[in-house]
Each structure stands twice: as structure tokens, then as C-alpha cells.
Amino acid sequence: MPDPTLPAPATPTGAAPAGALPIGAVPTGADAGRRTTPPGQRLPVLDVEGLGVRLGGRQVLSDVSFHLCQGEVAGLIGSNGAGKTTLLRAVLGLTPVSAGHVSVAGSRGRRPPVGYVPQKVVLDPDLPIRARDLVQLGQDGHRWGLPWPSAAKRAATEELLAGVGALHLADARVGQLSGGELQRVLVAHALAGGPRLLLLDEPLANLDLRSARDTVALLDCIARQQGIAVLMSTHDVNPLMGVMDRVVYLAGGRAATGPTADVVRSDVLSSLYGHHVDVLHAHGRVIVSIGDDAHRDDGCDAVPASAGVLADEPEPSRSGWR
Amino acid sequence: MSVLHAVFAPGFFSNGPVQAALVMGAVVALVCAPVGVLAVLRGQAFAGHAFADITSTGGSAAVLLGISPVLGFAASAAAGAASMEGLGARQRGDRDLVTGTVLGGALGLSALLLYLSTTRQGTSGATVSVLFGSIFAVSAANWPWVLSLGLPALAVVAAAYRPLLLGSVSPELAAARGVRARLVSAMYLGALAASVALSALTIGAVLSTALLVGPAAAALGLSSRPGRAMAWAGAIAVVSVWAGIVLAYDSYSWPPVGRGWPVSFFVVALVTAFYAVSRAGVRRRPRRQPAGRGS
């Protein structure tokens, strides 16, 4: 696709005119768009209250509370083993909750209106399923009976694929897509169910810098134009810095949550980690320095975050942070 | 005309058992094809094969008890499916272990039953006939059973088509869509057991695995659509069975004259050839260029 601009996502819900905003310069454009709606008027979509999860006798999460409104993008930040996937699975209802509760707006019955993109989907290259089949399964994959072809379904599928800039991949086998391409198709699949909330588990892992930037821009665009709340986990805060309204920062099973500027601060993260943490801003990037050796065993992911070597973000408008 | 005679030996079309075999083989092939495509996609080829051997236990039991073999086949397939589901393993590696354990137990039992029937009744041919079957020995009395095993299997595949496909892409995606994974996989295991019992009953345990796995695996490379892949699998299976029957009929005049070569040998050879050709085609096919990547 042509470099800096992404194809403007179509809007099946008709929430906003498609392509109304230039998307190329992501952070500023996004922030400008977001500022038009005061936070108070947004409807809450996800409410997590005092969430605790025990797995195999170990307390993986305790007392995690946050909420997410429609159209907001939230980053779920933490090193490997911090409980990011567990939190996402608890929101999906796939992991039993031992304390607190999770509620998704408009959820009735067994299937909450949540779209999910798992971290790693390994597919056989021979799988006789095309991208359009996978997106269609997002609409009706849970239904019984044989699918009947219909022009309406076909149009909806193509609109969803176009919305993520993957229409040209419609007839390719899903197993033969590259990581970034599969990511887009999976996002289209997740959107096919008409979700109010979109969960993504490490969507930026295994993507090169450009694909990662494109993915973030795409998700921001989806949130803004379709009013869908997006919660994505990542171990590096930087790629999300310009677009993220809220942060859920996990460490040691506990969480610091709130608007980005209120959480990614030295004092807040220091109290989360229980020892001194430096948060430095340099050249539009955030460097979270977790200097204690005791936490080095959290995994090597602490190192890129603290070294800040991953992201090469355009300068975000600092004043735009809440 | 002489060419036709060379291919179809005299009496081929007027032979009763041959006609029955052609019809029954086609029916079994068409039931196995969609079930087999899903078995391959879900990585359950081993379970598919295991059911074939497990039903041979039921066949041996039926021989010993003097009841209808069909009852034995169906009952043992159901018992096998139930115990696999009961021991149900979550991970794929463990699932193979469970399958292997159930299969081993069934084969052990099979050994005992065949031994007992050999010593008590002197029906020593039971081993070979149960394991290798003979499509030429299909009797018309089996038709009600064939239908009552085959139709439910197809019905399950049709009913759970979309959840099964989504689950074969990613169990996590299916769970997130609200698919009841446990129910769907139990239903599919039942369909697999029924279709394998049906094919083991009519064409023998060896052929049943070949028809379940081979055409399906060959078809995966031929179409990128799930429905069409199933259709291809059905076509390949029917062609293999029919050609195998023709060759087996012809082989009565091959050395050693008058004995005939087993149908299963020909069908397996044809199915394998289809698979090899399809794989070669896949390898030759240029890999799709990652489109739109260049700047």
C-alpha cells in the first residue's frame, strides 16, 4: 500500500464519514479528532472492578480496576508474565474470575459484544480457508448449519476487509499471509461480529516497525470512527504513546490504571513496582527505567522498555496527553 | 472394444458383488470425504485410524458372540469415542497419547477375542477378514446400517460446519466467538467414529483410514475453499475406489492366477498417487507474493 497513508477504513456502522480525516500523521490527527468529544459524554463500554484471578493456585491478578469508554484506545502494558493475557481472557469470559467483576456494556447472554485477536495464530499454509471465509466466520462462525451464500454477506465481508486495507487479500489462503497481513484479516474477523470492544493480545509482537505503526494507526482509526473501545496488550509502551487514552500498567499481578499521563509517571510506577522507577521523556519517546536488579528476572522485555530502543514514533503533541 | 475388454474384464458389470461394491464404495467414499477433510484440518487423522482398529475389536466380539458384526462395529466405535472424550486431553500432543492408549487397550482386547474365537469356534479367518475386510463381501442386508451411520455423520458435519471450521483455524478464536468447543468437538468425534465404523464395516479397517485421510489431504492443495476441498476429496475417493475395484477384478487373471489381489492394495496405491501429485502441484505453485508490501 502507498506509504504514509492508510486506506481509510469503511464504516459499516456509519458512525462517521469514511475517510473524513487524514490518517497519515497519526498521533496529532488522532488527538485532534479525539479532543472533539469530551470524555464525560462517552458511554462506558468496559468496566473492570476489583478483578482478581487465581490460576493453578497462584494469584495472577489482584484488585485490578479500570473502565473504558467507547472510542477509547487503552494500552495494557507489562512485561512477560505480568498477566496481560490472563486479563484479556478474563474480560472475554474464558478464564474464571476469583474476585471482582467484569462487565461489558450491552452484554446479554453468553456472548458479550467483544472482538478478540489472539496473540499467535499458527496456520497451516494448506488450510483451505480464504481471508474472506475467515472474516465471514467472524459474522456467523458460532451458528449451526451450512452457510448459504448471500450477496449481502459477501458485501459486508468485503467492506470489512476494505476497512482494514486487506481487500486485495480476500482470496488468499489465510495460512499464506504474512504476519502483518494476517493481523489485519484477524482484526476484520474480530470486527465482523459488530463488537463494542476490541481486545488484541500483543498485536505488535513479531511485526516490523512499519507494520507496527500501521497497525496502531489502523486500530486508532477504528476506535475513533466506529466508536469501538480498543484494549491492546504490549510490553513496550512507546508505539502506543500518541494514540493511547488510557493505560493499564501491570506489574506483579497489580495494576496502575488511568489516563496515560497520570500513569506513565515516575511516582505512580514506583509505587506499582515497589521501588524507584524513572520515567524519562526524550525525543518524543518514553523511557521507563526499572533499575532494580531484582526485576531483571522478569524477562528480557524489561530491557527494551527501559532502554527505549524499539519505537521510532513521530513526535507526539505532549500537550495533548491527558 | 478390445480396449474396453482389457480394462473391464468380462463379466464385470453383470457381477452382483461387483455392483454392490461399486455402489457401497461410492457411498462410503462420499461420507468419508467431508468428515476426512475436517479430520485432517483438526489434526485427528490418528483418531480416525484408531476408530478403524477399535471397530475391528467390535467385529471380533461379534464373531465370538455370534451376533451381527454391524452391532459390534457400531457399539465399539461408540465406546471408543466415549472413552476418548472421557479421557479428553486439552493439548494436541496429549490427545494423541489418549488416542493411542484407548487404541492399545482395544487392540489388546481384540487379540484376546480373536484368540478365543479361533480356539473355541475354529473361525481362524476372522483376523484377516475383520482387519482387512473385503468390499466384495458387502451384503445388501447392511444397507439400513450404512444409512443409519452415514447420514448422522453427514448431518453433524453440516450442522457444526462453521464452528468446526473456525475451530480448525484457531480454538481461541472459536471460543471468543462463543462456540461451545467441548460440545462441538464431542459431536465431531461421534461423526468421525460413525463414518469410520461405516467404512470399516464395508471396506475394512485399512481402507477406511486410507479413504478418510488420503483424499482429504490431497484435496487441501486443490482448492482454497473449504466446501470445494470437500467436493474434491469426495471425487478423488470415489475415483480411487472404483478404479481399485476394476483393477482388483482384473487381477484375478494376474499371477498367481485365480486368487486376485486385494482391493485395498489398489485403492491405497491410487489414493497415495493422488496425494503425491497434489503435493507436487502445491510445491510447484508459486508462493503468493506478499502484495502491497513495497513502498
Add this chain to the structure above:
Amino acid sequence: MLSGLFSAFMLHSWEATSVVAVAAGVVGFFVVLRGSTFAAHAIPQGAFTGAAAAALLGTSTLLGAGVFSFLAVGALARWGRRGRHDVVTALVLVIMLATGSLFLSVGSQYAQQTFSLLFGEPLAVSSAYLWPTVGLAAACTGLVLVSYRRLLLTSAAPELAGAGGVSPAAVNFWFLLAIGAATTLALPVVGALLVFSLMIGPPAAARSLTARPGVALGLSVLLALVTTWAALVGAYWSNWPLGFFVGVAAVLWYLLGRGAKAWGHRPRTAPAVGSSR
């Protein structure tokens, strides 16, 4: 009743089954670890075909079983690298069985012979058979023990092994070869259909009882020995086929392992989800 168990005639059976059990226990440990259950089920069918071919040609059963096991191993290793493992395994299996049935139908075998090829006949182990058995068992046990660490590494983390200069494909080939050897020597004793039962039952229990690989390997051999000895006594006493006892014992071992795991379900250090610490 059991006095004849240790007669000179039975001595060969004791020796042969013990040798088979040691080899099956060692190889089986890695069969379970690597999830190669289906391959361990398919390769013996090759040995069965080889035995049928040997009967047709009038050569040694051991030689025929060995050659065809090797063919099956070669096909698995060659085709298994591309395409789906289980599909390739299933196809190799049916090719072998169909060829075996061809040999049986072309030749004029007695059904009794087929039966013993499939289900084994340990009470008729001859002394001429014993020494090749011991040699093969030593070879395949040695093969596994020599490549012990490589097998462990490629089982646990194939991509890690690849980075460390170990070729997973090569290791897999040698491992399949070890299965082939164990199969060949076990065929006349346990039979083609139940060799794999002996290979997966004891190791499955051993794996659940201890987390240390070395101890589990030893336990696996021990349980395999117990299985074959018990089966031999049972077969001698009842005159039923040995395979029956082996198959049932494998199920019992598996259930024991599951039970042990469920009973000792302590808080684990690594939870299943969300942590790779």
C-alpha cells in the same frame, strides 16, 4: 501351576521379553515426550508387512521386519518434513498394511501366522532369535542414549535446537530409526499391533510421576519390565495372547499417571496462562 514358568523352554521368553521391555521403555520415553504416538503405531505395521514378505520369500522374519521398518522410517522422515505429520503417518501406515495384505493374499499363509504377526507369540521364542534381539536392543538403546540430550532439546524446544546447530530433522530421523529397531525386535514377541502400547503406557505413567527426565526414563524402563513380566506370567497361566495383557496394562499405566497427576495437583510454579517466568 506356575512351576514351568522358569523351565529352560521359558527362559528364552523371559530373556527376550526383558530385552524388548528395556528397549521399548527407553525409546517409548521419547515417543511420549515428542508426541510421536502415531508414528510408533505406524512403524510396526511396516514390520508386519516385512514379516509377511519374509514368510512369502521364506527368509528370516527378523530380516524382513527390519527392512520394511526401515522403509517405513525412511518414508516418514522423508515425507514428514513437508506436509502434515499425521497425514503422512496415516498414509505410510495404510500403504504398509495394504502391501502386507497383498503379500498375505498372494502367498498361501495360514491365518494363524497372520495372527501371531499381529498379536505376538512370546512362548515360541527360539534361542536363534535371542542374540539378534539383544544386538538390536543394544543398538537402539545406545542410539537413544547417545543422542539423549539432543532428543531432549529437540523435544522441548525445536527452534532452540536449530539455533544450537542441532538439526531437528536429523535427530527425528535417528529417533524414528530407533523406533524401527525397537519395533523389529518386539514384533515376534508382542506383535505388530501392540508394540506401541508397550512404548506409550509405561512412559506416560513415568512422566506423570516425576518431573526429572533421567528418573522418568529409568522409571519408564522399570514399568515396561514389570508390564512384560506380568504379561508373560498372565499369558503362560491363561494361554491367552500376550498382547492382551500388554494392551490392558498400558491403559492401566496411563490411568495411574492421570490419577497421580490429579492427586498431586499442587500449586505449580508456572501457571498455564499468562506467565512464562
